[in-house]
Amino acid sequence: MNKVRQLDDIVAGIEDGATIMFGGFLGVGSPLRSIEKIVAKGVRDLTVISVVNSYPGGGFDLAPLFSNRQVRRFVTAHTGTCPEAIEAMKAGDLDVEFYPMGTWIEKIRAAGAGLGGVLTPIGLGTLVEDGKQRLEIDGRSYLVEMPLRADYAFIAGHRADTLGNVEYRGVSLNSNPVIATAADFTVAEVNEIVEVGEIDPSRVGTPGVFVKAVVQGDSPTEHQAVFERLWVRTGRLAAPATAA
Amino acid sequence: MEAKDAIARRAALELADGEVVNLGFGMPTAVANHIPEGVDVILQSENGCLMFGPTPALGEQDADVANAGGQPITLLPGASIFDLATSFGIIRGGHVDTTILGALEVDQEGCIANWAMPVAPGKYSPGMGGAMDLVGGARKVVAVLQHADKKGRSKVLKKCTLPITGKGVLKTIITEKAVFEVTPTGLVLTEIVADTTPDELRAITDADFVVSPDLCEYRLHA
Numbered sequence: 211m212n213k214v215r216q217l218d219d220i221v222a223g224i225e226d227g228a229t230i231m232f233g234g235f236l237g238v239g240s241p242l243r244s245i246e247k248i249v250a251k252g253v254r255d256l257t258v259i260s261v262v263n264s265y266p267g268g269g270f271d272l273a274p275l276f277s278n279r280q281v282r283r284f285v286t287a288h289t290g291t292c293p294e295a296i297e298a299m300k301a302g303d304l305d306v307e308f309y310p311m312g313t314w315i316e317k318i319r320a321a322g323a324g325l326g327g328v329l330t331p332i333g334l335g336t337l338v339e340d341g342k343q344r345l346e347i348d349g350r351s352y353l354v355e356m357p358l359r360a361d362y363a364f365i366a367g368h369r370a371d372t373l374g375n376v377e378y379r380g381v382s383l384n385s386n387p388v389i390a391t392a393a394d395f396t397v398a399e400v401n402e403i404v405e406v407g408e409i410d411p412s413r414v415g416t417p418g419v420f421v422k423a424v425v426q427g428d429s430p431t432e433h434q435a436v437f438e439r440l441w442v443r444t445g446r447l448a449a450p451a452t453a454a
Numbered sequence: 455m456e457a458k459d460a461i462a463r464r465a466a467l468e469l470a471d472g473e474v475v476n477l478g479f480g481m482p483t484a485v486a487n488h489i490p491e492g493v494d495v496i497l498q499s500e501n502g503c504l505m506f507g508p509t510p511a512l513g514e515q516d517a518d519v520a521n522a523g524g525q526p527i528t529l530l531p532g533a534s535i536f537d538l539a540t541s542f543g544i545i546r547g548g549h550v551d552t553t554i555l556g557a558l559e560v561d562q563e564g565c566i567a568n569w570a571m572p573v574a575p576g577k578y579s580p581g582m583g584g585a586m587d588l589v590g591g592a593r594k595v596v597a598v599l600q601h602a603d604k605k606g607r608s609k610v611l612k613k614c615t616l617p618i619t620g621k622g623v624l625k626t627i628i629t630e631k632a633v634f635e636v637t638p639t640g641l642v643l644t645e646i647v648a649d650t651t652p653d654e655l656r657a658i659t660d661a662d663f664v665v666s667p668d669l670c671e672y673r674l675h676a
Contacts, residue, residue, distance in 0.1 A: 235501040236524030238517070261538065265524050282653035290580020291524075299577050306577065308569075310586035311541030312498065319539050332546060332590045334619035337570070338582075368518070380518030380535065381503045381527075387537045391526065415537075437526075446525045447512040 213374045215423040220397055221247040226364065228397055229257040231318070231389040232272065233365040236291060237265035239382030240272070241364040241399035243427045244438070249274045259360055261385045263292035270440060279303050279368040281376065287311035310338060313355050316387055321357035322391025355361040363393030365416065366427065370400040371407070371425075373412045374421030383415055392417045399427040455674075457630035461598050463488045465628050468596050469495050474544075476500060476588055477668075478525055478568075479563050480556040481598050498550060498582045500584040503542045512673035522584070537613035545584065546591040553592040557599040559614045562661040564624040564636040566597050567616035582619060589614040589620030600628035601658065608660040610634070610641075619630060631655060633672065634656060647672045 218392055221244070224230070229249070234240025254314060258281045264273035268291070275281050277292035285307045289295045298304035309317065316328045329352035343354040365386040368379035376398050378386065390396050398421045441447040455463075458481050469475055469607050475495045489495060499521040506521060507528040511582035515526040525534035529535075544550060559567040569585055570578035589595050599609050610627060617676055627634040632655055641663035646655060652665045 235522065236520075238501070238520040240523055245595050257658050262581075286581060288581035288583040291585070296573055296579055299579065301572050302574070306579075306581070308578070308581050310582050310590075311538070311584040312546050312587035315538040315542055330546070334590075336586065336619065337578075338586065366494045367492045380516055381501060381520060381529075382518035383535070383537050384501050388539050394491075434517045437513065439510075441515060444511065446509070447515055 212372045213418070213421060213424045214372055214403055215307070215424040215425055216242060217247050217399070219422055220425065221251050224253050224313075225247060226253050227255045228253065228362060229360040230433070231259040231360040231363040231364070231393055233384065233385040233386035233389050234260065234271065236262055237271035237435075237440070239366050239386055241366040241397070241427065242271060243269055243397050244364040244397060244425065245275065248277065249278060249280070249328045250281065252278070255282045256280055257285065257290050259285040259358065259389075261311060262286060262288040263295055265292070265440065266291040267444065268293045270293065272284055276304065283307065284312075285309070287314050309355070313338075314358075315385060317355050317358035317394045318385075319388050321359035322388065325357065327357060330341045358392070359366065359387075360393040363389045363396040363397050365390045365396065367398055367400045367401045367416065368406055369409060370398050370421070370424045371404050371409050371418070372424065373406050373407055374398060374418030374424055376400065376416040376418075376421060377409050377413045378415040387416050390420045395422045396420055397425060399425050401427055401430045401433050457600050458484070460630045460674065461600070461628055462661065464633065464672065465596060465598050466490065467673055467676055468554065468594070468626060469493055469552060471495070471621075473501070474498060474504070474549060476550050476553045476592065478555040478585065482556055485554055496549070498541070498544065499527065500541050500545065502537060503529065503533060503535045503590070542584070542587050546570070547586045548591055548593060550592040552594045552596065553588040554576040554596045555588065555595040557609070559609050559611055559616055560597045560599065560624060560627050561611045561614045561662065562641045562663070563613070564622040565614045565618045566620055566624055567614040567618045570617040571617050572588060578617065584649045585619050589623040594625045595620075595623050597624050597625045597630060598628045601631045608658060611660045631672075635666075640664065642666050643669060645670055645672045
């Protein structure tokens with residue numbers, strides 16, 4: 211049961227109008243090579259579900275999907291970091307559906323965990339309440355938030371074994387373990403693919419039962435280099451001294 | 455002193471030793487630079503960690519260690535990391551003591567607006583991110599904002615005009631001119647800068663407020 215696949219083969223199966231979840235938070239913990247391939251394929255009318263949008267200022271991770279107008283509907287907690295998405299909104303090419311971040315993740319968790327929805331007080335008395343059922347329980351009010359799932363989930367991890375067990379690293383797990391549970395077809399893009407048994411069971415962040423395919427992303431070294439370049443370019447780390 | 459600097463210094467005095475604290479982006483981020491000596495707080499980054507530290511030097515960063523602004527951070531001894539469901543369980547479940555959030559507008563009923571500006575008819579940006587969860591879940595919610603916009607219009611209002619982030623959620627409002635406590639009967643002015651009288655403040659403030667019997671000068675130090 212070897213789940214290792216070529217990314218090109220998976221992306222070839224994605225059709226116009228698909229609903230795709232992406233893990234990651236402003237590019238960190240994002241399946242960068244998968245996004246690139248989906249951009250290159252040019253599928254359109256996508257519904258994209260991601261907790262936030264691109265790295266601030268655009269031009270990275272999800273941003274090209276919006277500049278190419280491949281996304282029709284974006285389900286998120288925040289989109290303001292991505293100038294390309296704002297332009298698409300202004301042009302009438304993009305609808306954005308906002309949920310409070312904690313509600314967004316619980317809706318997906320509910321879908322993956324077989325729950326009928328979530329009761330939350332967050333958003334009461336705001337625009338988030340519009341069109342939603344409100345329940346009174348023991349004198350407190352709650353909004354009913356429905357489960358949220360997708361055709362595909364693309365997650366990013368540090369390592370995976372060939373059974374699809376995924377190990378995360380650092381703060382980059384963010385939405386990945388949750389969205390991995392809530393799609394018909396979950397793809398894990400990882401920095402390193404290892405043999406079964408090499409990942410300590412206590413370090414498995416996403417059990418392989420949730421994962422349909424494992425694909426090779428940037429190597430650990432290239433992964434570090436990508437973010438060093440990004441953070442230096444955007445002034446978040448001091449630039450390296452110029453070689454004499 | 456710049457308005458934003460004064461606000462960050464004053465807001466830092468809202469934090470108490472041992473608290474779990476979430477600082478929003480913009481002005482609140484600078485609050486971390488002014489936390490008084492002897493006050494140790496546990497900072498949360500809502501993308502999934504507690505006890506983060508300063509920005510690393512080049513070469514010390516890690517591609518998998520960043521804050522909710524996508525920027526590299528460090529983790530202090532005692533730090534922990536977790537997924538978003540746990541992170542927002544911490545927030546919504548009442549495990550954050552204090553949050554300090556920037557605001558576009560606040561009002562005398564304790565409402566805060568900081569997520570939605572119109573970009574097209576019926577369309578808003580940037581989005582609430584974690585702000586609705588924070589105002590709903592944190593035990594104490596502090597709003598920081600400049601007293602007036604660039605055209606001199608008060609941002610401390612009788613009623614917010616932009617879509618609100620939370621209704622009646624604020625405990626404290628801090629501008630560069632004044633500090634207000636939000637009470638069930640309205641705003642109470644508790645601190646004011648030295649060169650302004652309460653009547654002068656009323657002239658530049660849309661919201662109604664009463665003056666605390668304990669009114670004191672705007673504090674910049676503990």
